[in-house]
Amino acid sequence: MAKAIGLLSGGLDSTLTIKLILEQGIEVLALNFITPFCTCTKKGCSHQAMKVAKDLGIALQIIKLRDEYIELIKSPKYGYGKNMNPCIDCRIFMFSKARTLMLDTGASFIFTGEVLGQRPMSQHRRAMKIIETKSNLTGRILRPLCALQLEPTLPEIEGIIDRKRLLSITGRSRKLQISLAEEKGLVDYLCPAGGCRLTDRNYAKRLKEAFRHKEDSLSDVVLLRYGRHFRLPSGAKVIVGRDESENNILSSAAAQCNILLLETKDYVGPVVLLSKYRDAEDIRMAANLCLTYSDYKGEENAKVEIGDDSDILAESLSNEEMRVLAI
Numbered sequence: 316m317a318k319a320i321g322l323l324s325g326g327l328d329s330t331l332t333i334k335l336i337l338e339q340g341i342e343v344l345a346l347n348f349i350t351p352f353c354t355c356t357k358k359g360c361s362h363q364a365m366k367v368a369k370d371l372g373i374a375l376q377i378i379k380l381r382d383e384y385i386e387l388i389k390s391p392k393y394g395y396g397k398n399m400n401p402c403i404d405c406r407i408f409m410f411s412k413a414r415t416l417m418l419d420t421g422a423s424f425i426f427t428g429e430v431l432g433q434r435p436m437s438q439h440r441r442a443m444k445i446i447e448t449k450s451n452l453t454g455r456i457l458r459p460l461c462a463l464q465l466e467p468t469l470p471e472i473e474g475i476i477d478r479k480r481l482l483s484i485t486g487r488s489r490k491l492q493i494s495l496a497e498e499k500g501l502v503d504y505l506c507p508a509g510g511c512r513l514t515d516r517n518y519a520k521r522l523k524e525a526f527r528h529k530e531d532s533l534s535d536v537v538l539l540r541y542g543r544h545f546r547l548p549s550g551a552k553v554i555v556g557r558d559e560s561e562n563n564i565l566s567s568a569a570a571q572c573n574i575l576l577l578e579t580k581d582y583v584g585p586v587v588l589l590s591k592y593r594d595a596e597d598i599r600m601a602a603n604l605c606l607t608y609s610d611y612k613g614e615e616n617a618k619v620e621i622g623d624d625s626d627i628l629a630e631s632l633s634n635e636e637m638r639v640l641a642i
């Protein structure tokens with residue numbers, strides 16, 4: 316039996332595609348990528364992919380992309396899309412990983428749920444061609460949902476795949492995929508799986524600012540998801556939790572990453588993280604931000620506790636001062 320690697324996000328298109336390939340009698344090994352920029356559900360990035368793999372009775376491999384991937388995001392050869400999404404470089408990177416798995420497992424080709432014209436940066440003919448060439452997979456990437464719009468691939472030419480059973484979908488609408496999924500009983504997969512924070516304008520703005528300050532570790536990019544962010548004149552960074560769940564996340568990040576944590580015990584208020592601080596003035600400004608977002612109403616001698624159990628006197632910042640510091 317021929318074998319293929321199927322990229323699986325767990326969303327509608329990739330799930331439907333795997334179903335189509337299984338129906339052609341191909342053994343499928345699903346491959347799911349977790350990046351630091353996935354918009355995870357509470358159950359975790361790969362939860363939906365695991366569910367699909369289990370329901371369809373196929374094996375699943377999960378690859379976590381970390382430092383190497385962050386490096387790629389910093390200087391993509393083919394540039395960014397609308398925000399910080401370097402989709403062409405990202406696809407080349409993922410397909411190269413998939414190629415390694417293809418060679419290791421003796422699979423004949425790789426397939427994806429991509430649709431011609433669905434995404435502006437990576438799903439048009441020229442981009443698809445570049446991605447195939449640069450990942451050393453010319454002719455070995457099958458896109459079953461839009462295959463009839465594209466040149467026949469090697470698995471079609473070699474007779475492993477019956478081209479007549481492939482589809483001709485284009486564009487952003489998912490109407491055809493939804494009705495096909497319903498026809499095939501895939502009713503649980505009608506929504507796309509999680510997205511990518513790199514396409515989010517606000518996240519991208521924070522990421523760009525962080526890279527400018529050489530903050531590019533895994534924890535740096537993960538912490539960009541939470542809280543209000545401020546850059547102090549010294550270059551120190553302050554993150555202010557916005558609710559209880561963010562406060563809990565920031566508290567545990569402070570413990571794991573050795574970042575200074577500030578909190579006011581006299582008022583209901585946020586957890587505040589201060590990193591890259593230089594002097595007492597940085598600590599005082601972070602403490603002031605902590606009070607600014609607490610229930611503090613201007614009483615004298617308000618105290619903020621800092622990481623090592625000592626505390627400092629602080630006062631809230633004016634709106635103008637916050638505007639200057641906010642990222």
Ligand code: SF4
Pocket residue numbers: 400401402403405406437511512513514
């Ligand atoms: S949207 Fe994000 S995950 Fe998808 S191809 Fe672009 S950079 Fe990669």
